Amino acid sequence: MDSEVAKSYQSNVARRPFSGLGCSVCDNGTCLIKRNYVALSESDLPYEKNNIRCKKGHQFIMEGAPVNGLFFVLKGKVKVFRTGINGREQIVRFAKEGEIIGHRGFGTEEYYSIGAIALEDTMLCYFSKSSLQKALYKTPEFTYDMMLFYANELNRSESKVKSLSQMTVRERVIDTLLYINRKFGENKGFLNVVLSRKEYADYAGTTEEQVIRIFSILKKEHLIIAKGKRIGINNIEGLKKEISEHNYFLDS
Amino acid sequence: MDSEVAKSYQSNVARRPFSGLGCSVCDNGTCLIKRNYVALSESDLPYEKNNIRCKKGHQFIMEGAPVNGLFFVLKGKVKVFRTGINGREQIVRFAKEGEIIGHRGFGTEEYYSIGAIALEDTMLCYFSKSSLQKALYKTPEFTYDMMLFYANELNRSESKVKSLSQMTVRERVIDTLLYINRKFGENKGFLNVVLSRKEYADYAGTTEEQVIRIFSILKKEHLIIAKGKRIGINNIEGLKKEISEHNYFLDS
DNA sequence: GCAAAAAACTACAAAAACGCAGTTTCTATA
DNA sequence: TATAGAAACTGCGTTTTTGTAGTTTTTTGC
Structure with missing residues (x-):
């Protein structure tokens, strides 16, 4: 040069x-x-x-x-x-x-x-x-x-290593929802991408049933809403709060 | 240029x-x-x-x-x-x-x-x-x-993400032993580095007690030997075999 | 809009992983 | 080599996570 x-x-x-x-x-x-x-x-x-x-x-x-x-x-x-x-x-x-x-x-x-x-x-x-x-x-x-x-x-990737080994399944599912939200954004109250429960599980490192169970609970807690495969985040601050101590996996 | x-x-x-x-x-x-x-x-x-x-x-x-x-x-x-x-x-x-x-x-x-x-x-x-x-x-x-x-x-790092989310604790501990073996080698039958059980746990993404329990089992199975903090691998093929399906985390 | 297929859901049982508390063994240092 | 402190170990009860199997809901293609 x-x-x-x-x-x-x-x-x-x-x-x-x-x-x-x-x-x-x-x-x-x-x-x-x-x-x-x-x-x-x-x-x-x-x-x-x-x-x-x-x-x-x-x-x-x-x-x-x-x-x-x-x-x-x-x-x-x-x-x-x-x-x-x-x-x-x-x-x-x-x-x-x-x-x-x-x-x-x-x-x-x-x-x-x-x-x-x-x-x-x-x-x-x-x-x-x-x-x-x-x-x-x-x-x-x-x-x-x-x-x-x-x-x-x-x-x-190394943040994710830490998340996987230190977070509970519920926290990992929430982390995944926030990641998807940052990555794809929202449209009319629903996440701008349609994923199966299994795909959420495959990202969060757990099983389909576990994601289904946790989604059910999050719905009852009014943190998210679900219309079939479409998921909407209702209370993003509530979700963030739960994993704030983990200074969670940032990627947009 | x-x-x-x-x-x-x-x-x-x-x-x-x-x-x-x-x-x-x-x-x-x-x-x-x-x-x-x-x-x-x-x-x-x-x-x-x-x-x-x-x-x-x-x-x-x-x-x-x-x-x-x-x-x-x-x-x-x-x-x-x-x-x-x-x-x-x-x-x-x-x-x-x-x-x-x-x-x-x-x-x-x-x-x-x-x-x-x-x-x-x-x-x-x-x-x-x-x-x-x-x-x-x-x-x-x-x-x-x-x-x-x-x-x-x-x-x-991404191999490790997969390992953490798909392997059992026993498999992750074995994976860690093989990694340490590749990284630091052996000397007179013992791994060439002295780590606490907690450090093995912190790498494998589990708890100290779990590592202790699994080491005890591996000793009974004659896969490893332990003299205090010094760990030796007795049957490396046996260990490798257990995690071969995961095409494990390679890093030397 | 209907039927078939796929996906989502639920309850229950089993397995895996964890945490505590007390004991033993090892290690570093005087 | 004696000793205090640290690390390793063990058993047991609890919690978390997973797997199964059957039901309901949603999606998709005609």
């Missing part, structure tokens, strides 16, 4: 308070990678990209498949999971538009350690590993942002 | 099968950061470094303290933890010589989310955040390695 570039890089890095990594849809329908909500120019990022349409319920990343790239979510919602014993799913995270999927396979892993399924009709943008790597060495700031992004994901 | 450098960077990145990040002690007693077990030259890494001696039991990173750098372990053993409700500790990982500590605070976090305590007399090398950042923009390959390092840590 010549000193000119180095200097501008240095000042950029020093100034930057937050590493937003995301994407959005261009006018022409293709994907634009953004750092800190500022798009990388095409010349900075000579990527070969590929838009992919996914029907609800379609699994577009298989656990154990060779890693050959990563995805940005242009539109829709996705769950990311690992399969454990007896085929039991552990949902690692949910993703919505603007977010990255498959970066877990972008380290030294040769095979995806996670699977990903579309929760509704979803539009993805796919980047091959090689084109991403080109972008990374062409734009060191991008590598730096990726590094920070991973660092934050690591913090998130 | 000029094209000369870009080219060499590209080929380096493409060739590299594994991103080893670590350190070792120089002849003059100072620390040398290594990527892939090859030392970065002093000119690549104009760091201001500081060797620190830590007595057994001393906490050298406090949760909530402002992040101003990171540590490499030159000699000794360390536990990294988060404190939860009622002061209950969750041990996030253990570290031995050559490993990084405090990188969790190197993302966008302003304050350490973890604490670190020396398990025995330990020698650390401290790098200020600013000197590390200089190295990062001076050597993009170093940033890339840091990125890969974080990516692998993330995989590790």
Whole structure:
């Protein structure tokens, strides 16, 4: 790197308070990678990209498949999971538009350690590993942002380790409801995503019956409401209060 | 970056099968950061470094303290933890010589989310955040390695999420024993580190009594031996077999 | 709007994990 | 090596979590 570039890089890095990594849809329908909500120019990022349409319920990343790239979510919602014993799913995270999927396979892993399924009709943008790597060495700031992004994901994940091992099932279910609320927001009093009780359980690390039981109790306590699969949060402060001592898992 | 450098960077990145990040002690007693077990030259890494001696039991990173750098372990053993409700500790990982500590605070976090305590007399090398950042923009390959390092840590952590939510306590204790064995190795039939039952519990996400009970059972089953605080693994295949279905948490 | 399928729910029994309190063993240090 | 303090251990009752099996409600596709 010549000193000119180095200097501008240095000042950029020093100034930057937050590493937003995301994407959005261009006018022409293709994907634009953004750092800190500022798009990388095409010349900075000579990527070969590929838009992919996914029907609800379609699994577009298989656990154990060779890693050959990563995805940005242009539109829709996705769950990311690992399969454990007896085929039991552990949902690692949910993703919505603007977010990255498959970066877990972008380290030294040769095979995806996670699977990903579309929760509704979803539009993805796919980047091959090689084109991403080109972008990374062409734009060191991008590598730096990726590094920070991973660092934050690591913090998130380790918070979750603590939650799982120290919270009761009721607290984990509440934690999950608040996470879903932060992630997907509300619409007319209901969470902006429809999940099965089993999916709540798979994220909270418990069983479907347990989630059903706890939802029943939370309904009686007027903390939430439920109309079939649609869940609404009635008293968010009440929920937050219960897990405040755990300085709970923050991820939006 | 000029094209000369870009080219060499590209080929380096493409060739590299594994991103080893670590350190070792120089002849003059100072620390040398290594990527892939090859030392970065002093000119690549104009760091201001500081060797620190830590007595057994001393906490050298406090949760909530402002992040101003990171540590490499030159000699000794360390536990990294988060404190939860009622002061209950969750041990996030253990570290031995050559490993990084405090990188969790190197993302966008302003304050350490973890604490670190020396398990025995330990020698650390401290790098200020600013000197590390200089190295990062001076050597993009170093940033890339840091990125890969974080990516692998993330995989590790998410494996642990699955383990905690799907394994029984007995399986988690066995998993912990195998992890300690991989991490610190054996000496004359005993694990090469002395941990209290509570520390095993804090890593496994359970209680001290539970670890004691399970150790007792494992002793009766001749899977382990225990002489006071020193634990030896008697039948590693037997232990591995029990958790093989979980494709357990790998980290050495 | 109807019927079949899927998901949600409930009660009860069983299993797993936990916490307490008292005892024994080990370890560090004078 | 004697001794005080810490850690390890044990048994037992309690709580939490899970699993089963049958019922009701909701969703989905025609």
